[in-house]
Amino acid sequence: MRFIVPVLAVVILFGPKAIAQNQFIELKLLSYSQLYNTNGARFDLSGNVQVGEQFYINADGKDDSFIYEIKLINQKWHIVNKSPLHLDGDLDLEAVDYCNGLFYLANEENGKVYTYPLSGKSQELPIDFGTETPGDWGNAGWEGLAIDCQGNVLYLVKERQPRKVFKVNLATKGIEDTFNIPETESNDFADAKFEKGFLYLLERNGNFVTKVNPETHEVIQKVSYRQTCSHENGKLYAPSKYGMAESLLLTEDEIWIGLDNNGIPASDYATKKYGMIGDAPVILRFKRPTGF
Numbered sequence: 001m002r003f004i005v006p007v008l009a010v011v012i013l014f015g016p017k018a019i020a021q022n023q024f025i026e027l028k029l030l031s032y033s034q035l036y037n038t039n040g041a042r043f044d045l046s047g048n049v050q051v052g053e054q055f056y057i058n059a060d061g062k063d064d065s066f067i068y069e070i071k072l073i074n075q076k077w078h079i080v081n082k083s084p085l086h087l088d089g090d091l092d093l094e095a096v097d098y099c100n101g102l103f104y105l106a107n108e109e110n111g112k113v114y115t116y117p118l119s120g121k122s123q124e125l126p127i128d129f130g131t132e133t134p135g136d137w138g139n140a141g142w143e144g145l146a147i148d149c150q151g152n153v154l155y156l157v158k159e160r161q162p163r164k165v166f167k168v169n170l171a172t173k174g175i176e177d178t179f180n181i182p183e184t185e186s187n188d189f190a191d192a193k194f195e196k197g198f199l200y201l202l203e204r205n206g207n208f209v210t211k212v213n214p215e216t217h218e219v220i221q222k223v224s225y226r227q228t229c230s231h232e233n234g235k236l237y238a239p240s241k242y243g244m245a246e247s248l249l250l251t252e253d254e255i256w257i258g259l260d261n262n263g264i265p266a267s268d269y270a271t272k273k274y275g276m277i278g279d280a281p282v283i284l285r286f287k288r289p290t291g292f
Contacts (some may be wrong), residue, residue, distance in 0.1 A: 234269030
């Protein structure tokens with residue numbers, strides 16, 4: 001997560017707009033677990049995906065070319081295996097999803113999208129973006145992706161300036177649609193997942209998960225996690241003016257949100273409230289509201 005939000009946008013987001021959050025369901029926090037055994041190195045959590053009974057994550061460090069399998073041990077996430085992606089050059093791998101034996105990742109640094117079979121070598125996905133040039137977007141580029149495996153569709157999420165969702169036909173490798181949703185509660189996207197006909201978007205700076213009909217672009221529902229991550233008494237990692245949510249995962253009964261704290265230590269508030277310590281990133285597990 002490497003970004004700069006204009007001061008005016010921050011004022012808009014956390015000024016009068018914040019009041020509107022009262023109309024949205026606030027997610028109930030079930031548990032929180034930090035990620036350990038990274039050998040003391042900073043780990044910039046960026047994506048999270050479930051494959052069967054296993055959970056995998058990735059990081060957006062400039063030389064981080066791995067997919068990591070993680071396991072919950074004694075209420076802490078531990079890396080139990082890592083698989084090399086065999087990618088060269090500067091990286092900024094944002095988000096991860098899985099379909100039919102392949103992991104999908106997007107590189108914000110150069111605008112490319114890759115597939116990876118867990119054992120082997122990553123391959124660039126040859127998408128025809130037409131007049132769009134993702135490699136020129138810099139730090140306002142890819143921040144999330146989601147797979148509609150049954151429909152053979154890839155959704156690529158551009159973070160901001162402008163934020164946008166690209167619908168990619170995986171058979172033709174062409175763009176079928178591009179769209180945004182009203183920027184009434186947030187001005188950015190940070191991740192996405194697709195489930196049962198709906199696209200779920202992580203709106204980081206507004207602290208929302210938003211359910212969208214990708215065919216009509218209609219916002220179906222928004223839920224908020226602001227009281228956990230941006231409480232009036234303090235954020236979980238400080239000092240920081242910006243939202244840190246980077247990864248989104250959906251299970252039948254839960255919504256998981258991972259924070260990329262950019263090496264910032266847990267705040268005094270987080271230590272007193274939740275017992276968080278050090279600068280390890282955290283995965284928050286919330287109860288999923290009925291029907292969401």
